[in-house]
Amino acid sequence: MNRKKNNLLSSKEIIWLLVLTVAILTSPYIFIQTSFWFSLDNDTSAKIGDSIGGITAPFIGLLSSILVYIAFKAQYRANQDIKNQFQQQSEDFLFFKLMDGLYDRIRSAVISDIKGNEQTGHQVLTLLSKRFRSHLSGACQNIGFNLLVTNPQDLKNEYFDMIVEDLSLSSFSTGNDLKLHIESFELENDRRIALNELRFKMGDVYKNIGKSEFYFLSFENRRNIYNDIYNRIFEDFGGFINSYIINIEYLLKFIKQHKENDFYFDYLKSNMTVFEKILIFYYCTSNESSPILKKLLKEFKILEDLVTSRKLLFNINSENEFQNELDEILKTNL
Numbered sequence: 317m318n319r320k321k322n323n324l325l326s327s328k329e330i331i332w333l334l335v336l337t338v339a340i341l342t343s344p345y346i347f348i349q350t351s352f353w354f355s356l357d358n359d360t361s362a363k364i365g366d367s368i369g370g371i372t373a374p375f376i377g378l379l380s381s382i383l384v385y386i387a388f389k390a391q392y393r394a395n396q397d398i399k400n401q402f403q404q405q406s407e408d409f410l411f412f413k414l415m416d417g418l419y420d421r422i423r424s425a426v427i428s429d430i431k432g433n434e435q436t437g438h439q440v441l442t443l444l445s446k447r448f449r450s451h452l453s454g455a456c457q458n459i460g461f462n463l464l465v466t467n468p469q470d471l472k473n474e475y476f477d478m479i480v481e482d483l484s485l486s487s488f489s490t491g492n493d494l495k496l497h498i499e500s501f502e503l504e505n506d507r508r509i510a511l512n513e514l515r516f517k518m519g520d521v522y523k524n525i526g527k528s529e530f531y532f533l534s535f536e537n538r539r540n541i542y543n544d545i546y547n548r549i550f551e552d553f554g555g556f557i558n559s560y561i562i563n564i565e566y567l568l569k570f571i572k573q574h575k576e577n578d579f580y581f582d583y584l585k586s587n588m589t590v591f592e593k594i595l596i597f598y599y600c601t602s603n604e605s606s607p608i609l610k611k612l613l614k615e616f617k618i619l620e621d622l623v624t625s626r627k628l629l630f631n632i633n634s635e636n637e638f639q640n641e642l643d644e645i646l647k648t649n650l
Contacts, residue, residue, distance in 0.1 A: 332382075407577075410570070411567075411570060411580055411583075414566065414570060415583070415584070418560070418563040418564065418567065419587075421556070421559050421560060421563065422437060422438060422440070422560070423436075423437050425556050426440070427440050427556070440556065441589065441591035441592055441594075441595055444591070444594075444595055445591050445595065445628060447549055448545065448594070448630070449628075449629075449630050451545040451549065452530075452541070452545060452631075453523065453630070454523075455526070455541050455544075455545065456522075456523045456524075456525075456526025456527045457519055457522045457526060458522075458526070459526030459529065459530060460521070460524065460526035460527075461522045464498065464525070465504050465507045465508045465511060466504055468495055468498045468499050468507070469499055471525070473491050473492055473495060474491070475521075475524075475528075476490075476492065476495040476498075477490065477491030478491070478521055479491065479494060479518060480493075480494055482518075482520075482521055527631050530630075531631075535644045539603075542601035542602060543603045546598060546602035546604070547602070550602075550604075557599065560595065561596070561606070564592075564596065565606060565608065565609040565612070567584060568609070568612040568613070571584065571616070581616060585616075585618065590622065590628065591628075593621075593622050593625075594622070594625075594629065596613065596618070596619065597619055597622060597629065597642075597645070600613070600645045610645075610646045610647075611646075611648050619642060623639065
């Protein structure tokens with residue numbers, strides 16, 4: 317934690333105190349040995365004690381006043397230190413209370429997987445991550461199918477080679493023959509009908525095409541897919557997701573208000589698991605995501621280190637691909 321240096325006296329105050337002390341200690345000798353207006357012999361010097369006392373009294377009184385000032389200043393500083401310590405303890409208490417609330421929600425979470433087995437605590441976060449990936453993978457089947465219907469001319473020949481090879485389509489010797497056949501249908505609806513006949517056989521093929529082309533779609537199209545999947549998952553697990561997101565946003569607001577205290581941010585980030593960050597990542601892809609939370613996530617770079625765990629996200633193969641997607645997801649008008 318950061319602490320400010322707290323000196324009792326400033327350098328100027330120390331200099332004035334030293335000058336005054338030297339003046340008081342040396343003035344008797346100066347007045348006995350010499351005078352600015354006349355010389356003093358030993359006989360007369362013995363008689364001027366009262367004069368010296370009268371002359372030095374103001375200096376001594378001033379020194380006494382300075383010592384009283386120093387005493388009051390020390391007391392004020394001590395009171396301020398006590399106040400600051402109390403405030404720091406109050407802030408620490410609130411921070412750890414928020415952290416406990418966040419992780420109590422995780423520890424008490426209970427949901428069931430597709431087999432009906434109960435998952436609890438951090439297993440819930442792992443399961444939610446898998447659900448997002450599974451739903452996105454399923455959406456890719458529709459993406460691949462729609463791309464074949466709407467833009468077959470823009471797709472790579474290797475996709476059509478894969479279709480011919482996987483389905484052993486004897487009527488087409490090469491993938492390019494199949495591509496030309498699909499392009500020959502002028503109406504998209506005719507292509508859709510023709511491809512629908514092979515839909516169940518070509519499910520995996522469509523899915524692979526969709527996965528390969530997912531990040532070539534416009535971000536608006538991807539956002540619509542993300543949002544649709546988020547809404548479906550939210551219907552089943554909205555209570556947990558909502559409470560977690562509210563807690564993490566409030567914690568980040570608290571940390572921003574106390575940004576000079578690095579400990580709060582370091583402690584939060586060191587306790588966050590990769591699956592928490594994945595949940596936040598997918599939450600931010602939805603239309604329900606909070607602009608304030610996005611801004612805080614970007615400012616504190618909470619999700620940046622997901623780049624090392626990008627394989628746990630959906631089909632992100634490179635660091636640049638991840639960074640581009642993160643930049644798009646965290647864009648706000650704030």
